[in-house]
Amino acid sequence: MWHASEQSIHPLPQASPFSPQSPDPRSTEEPPCRPMQMGEDTGTQQSNKSHTRPPTLFVIFGAQGDLTKRKLIPALYNLAASRHLPQEFAILGVDGVDMSQEDFRTKINQDLHDLSTQSIDPAIKAWLLDRLYYLSGDFRDPQTYERLHTLLNQLDGQHGTRGNFLFYLATAPAFFGEIVDQLGAQQLVIQTDEHSRRVVIEKPFGHDLESARSLNHTLRNILHENQIYRIDHYLGKETVQNILVFRFANGIFEPIWNRQYIDHVQITVAESLGVEHRGLYYEKAGAVRDMLTNHLLQILAFVSMEPPNTFDPEAVRNEKAKVLRAIEPMNPVDVLQATVAGQYGAGTIDHRSVIPYRSEANVNPASLTETYAAMTLGIESWRWEGVPFYVRTGKRLNRRVTEVVIQFKSAPLMLFRKTPVDRLTPNVLVIRIQPDEGISLSFGAKIPGPKVQVGAVNMDFQYAEYFGDAPSTGYETLLHDVMAGDATLFQRSDAVELGWSIVDPILKVWGSLGAHGIYPYAAGSWGPAEADALLAKDGRQWRNYSS
Numbered sequence: 093m094w095h096a097s098e099q100s101i102h103p104l105p106q107a108s109p110f111s112p113q114s115p116d117p118r119s120t121e122e123p124p125c126r127p128m129q130m131g132e133d134t135g136t137q138q139s140n141k142s143h144t145r146p147p148t149l150f151v152i153f154g155a156q157g158d159l160t161k162r163k164l165i166p167a168l169y170n171l172a173a174s175r176h177l178p179q180e181f182a183i184l185g186v187d188g189v190d191m192s193q194e195d196f197r198t199k200i201n202q203d204l205h206d207l208s209t210q211s212i213d214p215a216i217k218a219w220l221l222d223r224l225y226y227l228s229g230d231f232r233d234p235q236t237y238e239r240l241h242t243l244l245n246q247l248d249g250q251h252g253t254r255g256n257f258l259f260y261l262a263t264a265p266a267f268f269g270e271i272v273d274q275l276g277a278q279q280l281v282i283q284t285d286e287h288s289r290r291v292v293i294e295k296p297f298g299h300d301l302e303s304a305r306s307l308n309h310t311l312r313n314i315l316h317e318n319q320i321y322r323i324d325h326y327l328g329k330e331t332v333q334n335i336l337v338f339r340f341a342n343g344i345f346e347p348i349w350n351r352q353y354i355d356h357v358q359i360t361v362a363e364s365l366g367v368e369h370r371g372l373y374y375e376k377a378g379a380v381r382d383m384l385t386n387h388l389l390q391i392l393a394f395v396s397m398e399p400p401n402t403f404d405p406e407a408v409r410n411e412k413a414k415v416l417r418a419i420e421p422m423n424p425v426d427v428l429q430a431t432v433a434g435q436y437g438a439g440t441i442d443h444r445s446v447i448p449y450r451s452e453a454n455v456n457p458a459s460l461t462e463t464y465a466a467m468t469l470g471i472e473s474w475r476w477e478g479v480p481f482y483v484r485t486g487k488r489l490n491r492r493v494t495e496v497v498i499q500f501k502s503a504p505l506m507l508f509r510k511t512p513v514d515r516l517t518p519n520v521l522v523i524r525i526q527p528d529e530g531i532s533l534s535f536g537a538k539i540p541g542p543k544v545q546v547g548a549v550n551m552d553f554q555y556a557e558y559f560g561d562a563p564s565t566g567y568e569t570l571l572h573d574v575m576a577g578d579a580t581l582f583q584r585s586d587a588v589e590l591g592w593s594i595v596d597p598i599l600k601v602w603g604s605l606g607a608h609g610i611y612p613y614a615a616g617s618w619g620p621a622e623a624d625a626l627l628a629k630d631g632r633q634w635r636n637y638s639s
């Protein structure tokens with residue numbers, strides 16, 4: 093067990109740990125929503141120097157959707173409860189569904205009770221609902237935006253939000269460009285020194301490199317890059333952010349974080365869920381577009397990037413882009429040798445029989461969409477030359493687990509030649525991102541007794557044990573950071589395009605192989621046998637668990 097002195101262990105604030113000026117939430121006795129003082133920063137700067145609670149009018153396009161009710165509203169509630177929202181704050185939901193403001197408040201009230209990650213404090217809920225408004229209108233109709241303009245001016249005056257408008261696009265991707273165009277036509281996204289105008293874009297950001305470029309182009313016609321916040325909710329996870337803290341705040345790991353000491357890296361994002369009710373979307377996406385091009389590559393970038401010279405957003409994002417650019421591009425032969433696509437069949441998960449992917453709702457019975465992807469990626473750099481990064485993700489796998497495994501090179505065996513030790517297990521560092529968040533390091537120790545026998549033992553740190561279970565949707569830090577103008581945890585246009593340029597050639601080859609390019613696996617397993625073979629041919633194996 094790793095121990096730290098009492099003085100050095102504190103619960104992390106929900107605000108980004110990368111903002112040196114984030115106020116420590118434990119050091120204030122203020123009510124949840126302290127009024128801002130005159131002269132405080134309006135948050136227009138694209139740096140983490142901005143105040144972390146500037147007045148904000150939070151506009152949600154897609155206010156009737158799943159994301160709003162499951163994540164955004166509960167996250168805003170958590171931020172209010174943890175005193176991270178300003179007093180001058182209001183939410184305006186926009187959606188096509190015709191509904192009165194009162195009915196919308198009633199609906200959100202109910203959603204909050206159903207989906208909140210913590211018990212509801214009536215005073216905080218009332219505070220939030222009092223600031224909640226609704227506008228119904230078609231996203232394609234210019235009149236919607238005229239009415240929006242009028243309403244924003246009115247609410248801005250009423251709530252003292254000082255013209256700081258945050259537009260969150262929680263809509264189908266087809267609307268992203270249209271909404272930004274219309275906001276531009278109404279001059280609602282002109283940012284000045286006095287007020288901020290920011291736009292948050294959900295995933296998926298494009299469908300391939302070409303469409304991502306074209307969307308970036310559309311956005312950049314209207315917005316500056318520093319107004320665009322491309323969200324990847326994996327970067328909102330404390331444990332993903334902790335990869336950077338773990339690497340760069342501890343002197344002992346960085347010197348061995350390279351090809352001299354590391355044998356290989358595994359990144360696994362396994363889900364036991366199937367496609368649920370999202371067959372329509374998933375059929376067009378598949379595991380690579382849905383998970384690998386964004387979440388897995390973001391984790392990979394955090395694990396492999398060079399230390400930035402500061403935690404300034406641009407410094408961090410420059411290093412991430414550099415390492416993504418260094419990922420070796422694959423030609424068709426590489427794709428055949430270094431990647432595996434799979435699709436789940438029937439099987440059993442948690443003692444429950446589950447249906448095959450092709451029988452899910454809204455899925456083509458002859459579908460060739462991959463629900464599993466595994467690949468070996470190489471990074472052409474001084475630090476990583478020759479170190480394989482094995483990444484995999486899939487639905488309906490044996491269990492839900494996201495983790496990074498760093499396997500170190502084995503110690504030389506000659507010392508143990510004359511002893512009964514036939515195999516020394518290499519040191520393995522496991523960063524468990526979810527569930528059961530924590531970090532463990534395994535090493536060899538002498539098993540007590542007259543003979544020299546070595547066994548693998550673990551040092552294990554568990555988040556919940558040290559920091560408790562903070563109520564979180566995973567969106568709190570990200571929403572907080574957009575309001576504060578800190579883009580460190582958001583994707584810049586180059587990173588998004590680099591992600592697509594890595595996977596596009598792979599998807600093209602898979603597409604051309606048709607049914608030959610996709611291997612079946614039983615639901616509840618760890619994926620197709622071919623993915624095991626991918627590592628076996630390098631003399632390695634995936635770290636799996638039995639259920």
Ligand code: BG6
Nearest residue numbers: 295325363365382383494526566
């Ligand atoms: C989303 C994907 O981005 O991430 C889903 O679209 C997936 O298919 C989800 O289930 C996983 O997120 P988490 O936070 O539950 O690991």
